[in-house]
Amino acid sequence: MKMQSKTIMQNSRMRNEIESSVSIVECYVCGKGLSEGNSISAKTLSNGIVLFCDVHYSMQ
């Protein structure tokens, strides 16, 4: 029972972090956004979730 509630809490916390980090969808390096027709991909780094355009995603 205790373990179940802990798992649910961790999942919802993770979901909130993802939602807040993608509220502004633009490349972390050059700042290009989806509105300019770019493809933005998320990558999880040691310091959190970072978004990259096609060019910079392949460079990481």
Ligand SMILES: [Zn+2]
């Ligand atoms: Zn970029």
